[in-house]
Amino acid sequence: MPWLEQKIRHYEHARWTVDDNRRVFPFAWGLEHIGGSADEPDPRGFLNAWVDHTLAHSDEWFATTPVDDYVLHPSENGGSGGRVLTFTSQIVSPWPKNNLVHARFFRARATGPAVVLLPNWNAKWEGQVNLCRWLNKLGISVLRLSLPYHDRRVAPGHERADQLVGSNVGLTLQATRQAITDTRRCLRWLEQQGYTRLGLVGTSIGSAVGSITMAHDTAVRAGGFLHVSTYFSDAVRTGMTTMHVWEGLRSNVTEDELRRWWTPISPVPYMDRLRHSGQRLLMISGRYDPTFWFEFTDEMFRALRKKGVRLETLVLPCGHYSLELAPFAFPAGLKLGLFLFEALG
Numbered sequence: 001m002p003w004l005e006q007k008i009r010h011y012e013h014a015r016w017t018v019d020d021n022r023r024v025f026p027f028a029w030g031l032e033h034i035g036g037s038a039d040e041p042d043p044r045g046f047l048n049a050w051v052d053h054t055l056a057h058s059d060e061w062f063a064t065t066p067v068d069d070y071v072l073h074p075s076e077n078g079g080s081g082g083r084v085l086t087f088t089s090q091i092v093s094p095w096p097k098n099n100l101v102h103a104r105f106f107r108a109r110a111t112g113p114a115v116v117l118l119p120n121w122n123a124k125w126e127g128q129v130n131l132c133r134w135l136n137k138l139g140i141s142v143l144r145l146s147l148p149y150h151d152r153r154v155a156p157g158h159e160r161a162d163q164l165v166g167s168n169v170g171l172t173l174q175a176t177r178q179a180i181t182d183t184r185r186c187l188r189w190l191e192q193q194g195y196t197r198l199g200l201v202g203t204s205i206g207s208a209v210g211s212i213t214m215a216h217d218t219a220v221r222a223g224g225f226l227h228v229s230t231y232f233s234d235a236v237r238t239g240m241t242t243m244h245v246w247e248g249l250r251s252n253v254t255e256d257e258l259r260r261w262w263t264p265i266s267p268v269p270y271m272d273r274l275r276h277s278g279q280r281l282l283m284i285s286g287r288y289d290p291t292f293w294f295e296f297t298d299e300m301f302r303a304l305r306k307k308g309v310r311l312e313t314l315v316l317p318c319g320h321y322s323l324e325l326a327p328f329a330f331p332a333g334l335k336l337g338l339f340l341f342e343a344l345g
Contacts, residue, residue: 218279
């Protein structure tokens with residue numbers, strides 16, 4: 001193993017061990033979260049039929065409308081923390097706290113380009129704020145969405161967003177759908193404010209949410225995504241940061257079953273939509289990423305190019321956590337900023 005790869009992988013593992021609050025939750029079908037019954041006698045049969053129907057009618061499953069309770073609250077931290085937008089989520093989850101969406105608005109200009117920024121799984125309230133400010137310097141306004149079950153939306157009794165990626169099959173599906181419909185409601189709010197050149201920025205699970213949103217919302221001109229993979233389940237099954245999730249799943253479902261059942265929240269089936277849409281993609285990844293294995297990322301690159309999607313890529317010799325460090329953060333941030341500046345200009 002080359003010296004740099006060894007060093008990166010050692011750092012990634014050290015960062016992973018910092019969090020000691022990962023819990024293995026019991027397996028659950030969770031069909032009640034996707035229109036089924038908690039006591040369904042044939043959960044596998046239900047899911048197989050549900051997947052076929054959902055993929056065929058994904059426009060309906062991810063559809064959303066503006067809401068009438070958007071509220072833009074005063075600035076936090078003396079104005080440096082951006083203003084906070086709240087509104088009601090389209091999805092009614094079992095936790096009321098999760099159903100009030102929070103998003104931080106960093107305004108660059110009253111008009112012009114704007115993006116919805118979708119952070120990584122378990123991002124903190126202050127996560128990626130520096131990226132928001134960097135994009136502001138380029139004249140791009142940013143609405144940073146707190147994903148379902150994160151920070152101010154966390155479920156009681158939980159320290160992490162265990163419902164967004166977890167061993168409850170149906171709840172994970174519902175939570176990701178909620179993230180996508182929340183994102184689309186953010187886009188509708190930006191349009192109401194007069195922003196017409198819209199884009200998405202996503203990191204890790206935010207990239208999956210963003211790319212699916214982009215495929216279903218033609219208002220999005222461009223998407224810049226850091227850390228990408230093909231199938232949701234493959235990233236969960238193989239990733240270092242999701243080992244505890246797979247531990248709760250693996251005795252109850254096979255790899256192939258989970259890949260199929262979580263296909264509706266995977267980017268793969270929707271990428272054909274981008275072929276002739278004129279939308280532009282930038283994907284940035286780390287070659288030594290133990291969370292989103294590069295073999296899955298490279299598979300995504302090749303599939304998109306084969307489909308003729310307008311794709312730019314940047315591969316850096318780093319991992320998942322280390323992309324935010326110097327020197328890797330500089331070319332990644334520069335590439336992302338210039339891409340959005342050109343694509344949304």
